Amino acid sequence: MNRRQMLAATAAAVSIGLTASASWAADKKIGGEINVLSWGNYIDFALPAFEEKYGTKVNIDYYADEKEAMNKIRASGLGTYDVVFLGVGYEEVARKQQLIDALDVSKLENFKDMYAPFQKPKSDGTHVHVTYSWGANGLIAYDPAKTGGPIKSWKDVYSGKFKGRIGKIDKANEQAYRTVFQAGFEYGELNDEQWQTIAKTLETDMPHVRTVYQHYDEMAQLLAAGEIWIADYGRRRLPAGEGQGAQYRACLPGRGLHRLV
Numbered sequence: 001m002n003r004r005q006m007l008a009a010t011a012a013a014v015s016i017g018l019t020a021s022a023s024w025a026a027d028k029k030i031g032g033e034i035n036v037l038s039w040g041n042y043i044d045f046a047l048p049a050f051e052e053k054y055g056t057k058v059n060i061d062y063y064a065d066e067k068e069a070m071n072k073i074r075a076s077g078l079g080t081y082d083v084v085f086l087g088v089g090y091e092e093v094a095r096k097q098q099l100i101d102a103l104d105v106s107k108l109e110n111f112k113d114m115y116a117p118f119q120k121p122k123s124d125g126t127h128v129h130v131t132y133s134w135g136a137n138g139l140i141a142y143d144p145a146k147t148g149g150p151i152k153s154w155k156d157v158y159s160g161k162f163k164g165r166i167g168k169i170d171k172a173n174e175q176a177y178r179t180v181f182q183a184g185f186e187y188g189e190l191n192d193e194q195w196q197t198i199a200k201t202l203e204t205d206m207p208h209v210r211t212v213y214q215h216y217d218e219m220a221q222l223l224a225a226g227e228i229w230i231a232d233y234g235r236r237r238l239p240a241g242e243g244q245g246a247q248y249r250a251c252l253p254g255r256g257l258h259r260l261v
Contacts, residue, residue, distance in 0.1 A: 030055060174232075
C-alpha cells in the first residue's frame with residue numbers, strides 16, 4: 001500500500017470512521033504502520049480498538065498549536081505523517097504551503113453520510129480534509145452583574161458601553177472566522193475584498209478590547225477579578241468561576257458563531 005492509498009484508508013478509519021464500520025476492511029487486516037500528528041489526546045481513546053481491528057500500528061505525535069504542527073511537518077519531511085489533525089482554517093494554510101495532499105473522497109465509504117456542508121470541496125474541486133469532530137466556537141461569555149443585563153450579539157459587545165472591559169482569545173483563526181460571520185459572510189473561501197472588510201471590522205473592534213488571553217482558564221480568572229466583563233470563548237461549557245466570585249452567562253450570537261472542526 002503506497003502513501004496515498006494509506007492516507008485515504010486511514011483518513012476514512014481515523015478521521016471519519018472511528019464509530020462507523022468500513023466494509024472494505026471489515027473482514028481483513030490492513031497491517032503496516034501509520035504516522036499521525038494530533039493536537040492533544042483527541043483520538044488516543046480510539047487507537048487501541050483501531051490497532052486491534054485493522055492490525056495497524058499507529059505512531060502518534062502531538063503538537064501544542066498549529067504553528068508547531070506546520071513546523072513539525074516541515075522538519076520531519078513531507079510524507080512522514082500520513083494523517084494530520086488541524087483546526088478549522090489551518091488546512092488552507094497547509095495546502096497553500098504544500099504540506100498536505102488532496103484526498104480521494106471516492107475511497108471514503110462513509111463520506112456521503114457526513115453533514116452536507118462538510119462535504120463541500122475547495123473552489124478547485126479538491127478535498128484536502130475531512131471532518132473528525134465539530135462544535136460551536138465564537139460564543140460570548142459575560143458577567144450580567146457587570147453588564148447590567150443580557151448580552152445577545154457582537155453588536156451589543158461592541159456598542160461602546162463596555163469599552164475597555166472586553167477580552168479576546170489569542171487565536172488568529174478563531175478571530176478571523178468569527179469576524180467572517182460577524183461581517184455577514186458565508187463560511188468558506190473568501191476573496192480579497194471580503195478579507196479587507198474583516199480586517200477593518202477587527203481594527204474597529206480592537207480599541208474596545210482590554211486584554212487578550214491564552215486559554216479559557218485565564219479568561220475565567222479575568223472575569224472573576226472584574227478585569228473584563230465580556231469575553232469570547234470556544235467551549236460548550238464555561239470554566240468554573242462561581243467559586244472565584246463570578247456568575248457567568250453565555251450567549252450564542254446569531255452572527256459570529258462558527259463551527260470547530
